[in-house]
Amino acid sequence: MTQYEVPTLAHVAKLAGVSENTVSRVIRNKGPIAEDTRNRVVKAIETLGYVPNRAAGSLASSGSLLIGVLLPSLSNVVFPEVLQGIHAALATTAYQPMVGVTNYDAGKEQDILSSLLAWQPAAIVTTGFDHTEATRRMLSNSRVRVAELMDIDAEPIDVAVGLSHRQAGYATGRHLIERGYRRIGYVGHDWGADRRARLRHDGVCQALSETGLTLRAEERFDGPSSTMAGRDTLATLLARAPDIDAVVFSNDDMAVGGFFHCLAAGIVVRKQLALFGFNGLDIGQALPMPLSTVRSNRFLIGKTAVERLLESPTRPEQRVVIDTGFDIIEGATA
Template sequence: MQYEMPTLTHVARLAGVSENTVSRVIRNKGPIADATRDRVVLAIEKLGYVPNRAAGSLASSGSLLIGVLLPSLSNIVYPEVLQGIYAALAATSYQPMIGVTDYDPVKEQSILSSLLAWQPAAIITTGFDHTDATRRMLDNSRVRVAELMDIDAEPIDIAVGLSHHQAGYAVGRHLIARGYRRFGYVGHDWIADRRARMRYDGLVQALAETGMTLEGEQCFDGPSSTMAGRDTLAILLERLPGLDAVVFSNDDMAVGGFFHCLVAGIAVRERLALFGFNGLDIGQVLPLPLSTVRSNRFLIGKIAVEKLLESPERALDKLVVDTGYDIVEGATA
């Protein structure tokens, strides 16, 4: 005898209610008496019924899915953003569907196409660097869209994050005010990380306004890592041993630079200042806490969800939410 998959009709019949009532209980929509809700929940549990979210979203505008596209889950920056997303969703019936793009716009396009087939209530993505096809899909879908981490361009719908250009500029002004004059830069692949390039541009602008320039720079042709920071700083200092401050593209790279200084016998801050970006915990447990910029990653994820859920329709005016940043003085600069 072939097993019959339980349906909404079976649940309604067992609970003694209408199919519409079962649907409202599942979607947590509208006023429902506690006794009625309990009967429906008991029937669902007894039958082992699993709601078909995709089918439900195609039948109405009540999808409970939020598509989330992040570039990485191994980079600690993005799990903190995801924690903020989960925190904002905790008191709702919405659930995230997560895709990891590996910083690849073409992969983002492919994952987005799959997510949109489920008719999500909203899409959360990272930054403004999309393929033309991705942008068309987002424009045509008319679902709510939040682009995270960056506010230096016009969003499709909502942008939540910080100005990376302004953050880089603030780093330059901070270090100049502390008396540093001979600057170097150590970075990683700008093609995959446009925000790192924007911070670099802000730093260069701050130096130019006081008549200074970077005396030297060295970029690693690949993703950021502690090892890349260590080795790339060594190459830069071999060419320019007289630098008194080096700004890194992020904390991973700066922590690697710190380890190079330990091995090479370079007194950090007294001989060479090191400055990072992100405010990661690993930088703050060094023998000298890393001087850096802390971005409000948890807040970025949380605010994005809150703004998306305020209305199912896109507003006429695009929304930009600046979550700001903090200069962490630390002890390395």
């Protein structure tokens, strides 16, 4: 098959060295299949990025009105706001979203994407650039419109809509430096499932480096972000580096937890220790001292992405990056 040819059942059968009927039985999980044969077929499917068409031609002939949406979480308020933007863009159209939640698991994203593509959607909306190779092949081979959201620090498959997290981190570092902070620490969560947090960290380090500084100390929680993780991880950091005068947190959840630790420990926020977050969440602005942070335009990201995808059903040759920007919220904690 050629580089841009959509893989078919016949391609899978040829690569796996089996009949098309056997491939079909593996896909449908029908009848006895030798484990070695099943493994060869699954491997061929992943290698080619093949997706079965469960729409049986009905949607393909009339034009699918489905938009597949893959989000990492719905418990994190960031992504429901993105989904609200997606719904706003679809409100006056006949299109309907099909939403899958990956829980920051690239393997689960791959499985959900395969199911969504089987229904021949008009477009796929996903989050970030951290896909498995099989996911990337499926997205590339499908030729449906694809929007990758929240991040623009890599090359998209079709359209990327979001902000530069490296630049957001850099702006954070500059903000603190310009306000006289020099002994700066970092509190974060697991980078393995959050590439964007790592980019912001790197941006902070770049800003510090340009002024001849480095992070005085840093501590990361081995797991997802939360207020509890932010509280406990800040306590660990301060036990190692009690002389720091400012802390950059990987996001607002972590920063709010850090604020609660300061309250409990009798640390005067800003006067003794500055706190800086990311996301611009309402909870951070509802603190007794509104959190200093970066606000991302989450509703606009979702809305802009879908509007761009619906401009044309055909994926253009030129890949598009749309920067929705960010804003520094000065707040009162830094």
